Amino acid sequence: MEFSAFHQDPTGHARRGRLTLTHGVVETPVFMPVGTQATVKSLTPADLTDDIQASIILGNTYHLMLRPGADLIAQMGGLHQFMAWDRPILTDSGGFQVWSLGELRKIEADGVRFRSHIDGREVFLGPKESMEIQRKLGSDIVMAFDECTPYPATPEQARASMELSMRWAGECRAALPVNDRQALFGIVQGGMYPELRLESLAAIQAIDFEGVAIGGLSVGEPKAEMLAMLDALAPHLPVDKPHYVMGVGTPDDLIEGIDRGIDMFDCVMPSRNARNGTLFTDDGKINIKNLKHFDDPRPIMEDCSCYTCRNFSRAYLRHLFMSKEILSARLNTLHNLHYYCALMQRCRDALDAGQWPAFRDAFLQRYRTRA
Amino acid sequence: MEFSAFHQDPTGHARRGRLTLTHGVVETPVFMPVGTQATVKSLTPADLTDDIQASIILGNTYHLMLRPGADLIAQMGGLHQFMAWDRPILTDSGGFQVWSLGELRKIEADGVRFRSHIDGREVFLGPKESMEIQRKLGSDIVMAFDECTPYPATPEQARASMELSMRWAGECRAALPVNDRQALFGIVQGGMYPELRLESLAAIQAIDFEGVAIGGLSVGEPKAEMLAMLDALAPHLPVDKPHYVMGVGTPDDLIEGIDRGIDMFDCVMPSRNARNGTLFTDDGKINIKNLKHFDDPRPIMEDCSCYTCRNFSRAYLRHLFMSKEILSARLNTLHNLHYYCALMQRCRDALDAGQWPAFRDAFLQRYRTRA
Numbered sequence: 067m068e069f070s071a072f073h074q075d076p077t078g079h080a081r082r083g084r085l086t087l088t089h090g091v092v093e094t095p096v097f098m099p100v101g102t103q104a105t106v107k108s109l110t111p112a113d114l115t116d117d118i119q120a121s122i123i124l125g126n127t128y129h130l131m132l133r134p135g136a137d138l139i140a141q142m143g144g145l146h147q148f149m150a151w152d153r154p155i156l157t158d159s160g161g162f163q164v165w166s167l168g169e170l171r172k173i174e175a176d177g178v179r180f181r182s183h184i185d186g187r188e189v190f191l192g193p194k195e196s197m198e199i200q201r202k203l204g205s206d207i208v209m210a211f212d213e214c215t216p217y218p219a220t221p222e223q224a225r226a227s228m229e230l231s232m233r234w235a236g237e238c239r240a241a242l243p244v245n246d247r248q249a250l251f252g253i254v255q256g257g258m259y260p261e262l263r264l265e266s267l268a269a270i271q272a273i274d275f276e277g278v279a280i281g282g283l284s285v286g287e288p289k290a291e292m293l294a295m296l297d298a299l300a301p302h303l304p305v306d307k308p309h310y311v312m313g314v315g316t317p318d319d320l321i322e323g324i325d326r327g328i329d330m331f332d333c334v335m336p337s338r339n340a341r342n343g344t345l346f347t348d349d350g351k352i353n354i355k356n357l358k359h360f361d362d363p364r365p366i367m368e369d370c371s372c373y374t375c376r377n378f379s380r381a382y383l384r385h386l387f388m389s390k391e392i393l394s395a396r397l398n399t400l401h402n403l404h405y406y407c408a409l410m411q412r413c414r415d416a417l418d419a420g421q422w423p424a425f426r427d428a429f430l431q432r433y434r435t436r437a
Numbered sequence: 438m439e440f441s442a443f444h445q446d447p448t449g450h451a452r453r454g455r456l457t458l459t460h461g462v463v464e465t466p467v468f469m470p471v472g473t474q475a476t477v478k479s480l481t482p483a484d485l486t487d488d489i490q491a492s493i494i495l496g497n498t499y500h501l502m503l504r505p506g507a508d509l510i511a512q513m514g515g516l517h518q519f520m521a522w523d524r525p526i527l528t529d530s531g532g533f534q535v536w537s538l539g540e541l542r543k544i545e546a547d548g549v550r551f552r553s554h555i556d557g558r559e560v561f562l563g564p565k566e567s568m569e570i571q572r573k574l575g576s577d578i579v580m581a582f583d584e585c586t587p588y589p590a591t592p593e594q595a596r597a598s599m600e601l602s603m604r605w606a607g608e609c610r611a612a613l614p615v616n617d618r619q620a621l622f623g624i625v626q627g628g629m630y631p632e633l634r635l636e637s638l639a640a641i642q643a644i645d646f647e648g649v650a651i652g653g654l655s656v657g658e659p660k661a662e663m664l665a666m667l668d669a670l671a672p673h674l675p676v677d678k679p680h681y682v683m684g685v686g687t688p689d690d691l692i693e694g695i696d697r698g699i700d701m702f703d704c705v706m707p708s709r710n711a712r713n714g715t716l717f718t719d720d721g722k723i724n725i726k727n728l729k730h731f732d733d734p735r736p737i738m739e740d741c742s743c744y745t746c747r748n749f750s751r752a753y754l755r756h757l758f759m760s761k762e763i764l765s766a767r768l769n770t771l772h773n774l775h776y777y778c779a780l781m782q783r784c785r786d787a788l789d790a791g792q793w794p795a796f797r798d799a800f801l802q803r804y805r806t807r808a
Contacts, residue, residue: 104756108763110744134756138732142752150748361509373481377521381513385475385505392479395763 144204515575
């Protein structure tokens with residue numbers, strides 16, 4: 067893996083970058099659509115490349131290990147070949163999903179014991195297991211196995227959780243040494259305590275990871291707290307490595323993240339909200355099931371170049387949603403992911419042109435005024 | 438509308454034809470994918486034109502009149518513009534769906550009174566209403582409003598039902614006179630009684646319809662009875678008009694239908710079965726959820742050129758189906774409709790080449806042997 071950052075905004079931390087991975091080049095800042103079960107829900111690889119212009123997607127280790135299983139995917143030639151996606155893939159470690167199981171899981175020294183949500187069988191997942199599974203999946207970027215610190219947490223809880231994650235981080239790198247196929251990213255934890263976050267960042271930097279991720283955000287805390295954590299970390303993030311904030315967020319969150327030096331994002335929001343009829347525009351969100359769209363001949367967003375906006379009216383999209391048609395999920399997802407990926411292209415263009423502060427301010431002003 | 442039949446198979450009734458409609462040319466024999474609620478479930482117009490190469494689709498008057506309503510569709514520029522489909526559309530009359538409501542409907546002299554399956558409100562639909570709605574939808578081919586004779590029916594029941602449909606047929610033509618935008622097809626009824634079928638055909642031919650449809654088949658009768666009705670009608674169908682058998686059927690039904698002079702088919706089977714995991718091949722049907730496909734790297738059908746077969750293994754398609762992924766419905770539907778439309782292309786090629794009997798026999802032999 068190679069990474070270079072350039073066109074740093076002189077007024078702050080925002081920057082353009084380029085990530086070269088086994089399956090291709092990723093221009094940053096970048097948004098990664100989430101492909102949980104070896105599919106970005108409702109979309110084909112052709113939709114993602116030709117229309118959405120996604121350059122990298124995310125796969126979920128937890129879901130794939132349970133069904134259809136990492137061994138089958140390896141036997142089918144790896145996740146890329148299995149799902150017919152030939153561009154880069156980042157896989158998460160499974161830690162976040164296992165952590166989300168709540169009562170169904172028990173955290174032990176070497177990992178987490180849990181029951182599958184599909185058939186109830188007992189499964190164990192730790193740093194070693196996660197590295198082995200992600201190796202079988204064959205992703206371009208492997209994420210370290212960590213514990214997502216709950217919110218809220220006391221300083222003691224947050225420290226213990228962070229220290230466990232830092233120990234596991236070292237075990238992940240030991241299990242997956244530097245190689246020329248798969249990069250490994252470490253994850254900063256530390257709850258909502260800046261000093262723990264900085265301590266965690268130092269621990270991650272002491273290990274030879276190819277990238278630095280920030281985990282444990284967007285877990286229920288107020289937005290101001292999330293931004294405060296990014297503010298605390300921004301001046302200390304290594305300039306020569308990509309910065310990835312996990313599971314964030316809304317379009318304005320992405321702008322705020324870029325402004326704090328973040329290069330990579332993922333979130334289920336654009337795809338999940340699409341299936342619920344919530345669509346993103348520069349003027350904020352719209353809910354397509356609202357009666358006011360019944361006879362609206364306009365597209366979701368006038369200047370959007372996605373297949374949905376090029377061809378269909380809000381009236382038609384509302385009809386599909388009200389009729390519970392499968393095509394509703396698909397056309398809505400196509401628009402929302404196109405919107406997110408096009409927004410990242412606009413950010414890259416603004417950075418290339420040295421126009422970041424003006425672009426940022428104009429976007430946030432318009433998005434938040436009408437939302 | 439213009440129609441010409443050519444390359445008649447000299448050994449029987451099969452024939453090539455070409456139908457010129459307001460929105461384009463349709464080469465026959467043709468299969469029409471069903472787009473019930475202004476969408477062929479899970480597919481975009483681009484899928485239907487670029488991959489499936491559908492030249493005409495079917496829309497359902499009953500569903501569209503209830504939701505979103507014919508007036509909205511007219512206001513949005515008609516069904517073509519509403520759903521962004523610029524090729525021909527045939528709309529049914531609503532009669533079959535209303536008839537299928539059973540207890541919820543009451544047949545009267547001038548039509549049928551029924552309760553909407555969506556919100557229970559009372560609606561009346563007869564020949565005049567159906568013509569008015571289909572005029573608003575703007576379809577290329579309008580179907581006459583008729584009663585689908587139940588199966589089984591006594592000779593008296595079948596005659597009364599057929600005579601009602603023939604009276605309504607005349608009222609449809611009166612309500613929608615010959616014009617240069619929309620063709621109107623009459624529908625032959627008569628249950629499973631050949632003499633009633635021939636009497637009905639004579640009544641339909643006495644009215645100036647642009648095409649002849651055969652209704653009331655594939656309603657629960659043994660396949661031999663269905664074919665017997667087609668056999669009885671075949672020598673008497675007008676050679677200068679297109680022949681359409683409604684709601685039929687399996688791939689071998691289509692071959693049998695073409696052999697009996699049928700030019701046009703529609704059926705929900707390829708799309709509905711796709712969503713249930715049943716996929717069509719020349720060697721019969723396969724059920725993708727079967728465990729034997731778990732690690733099968735082969736496509737559904739080796740020599741199929743559809744997007745699904747070009748890109749995905751049975752193992753992947755089984756995974757999507759078992760995981761209840763939306764993409765499962767889509768990739769399966771894409772294959773099945775591609776299969777049906779490609780089968781019609783193969784039939785047209787065989788007819789053009791004067792090879793119909795050999796093609797028919799080889800197809801039926803292979804399809805039925807392994808099914």
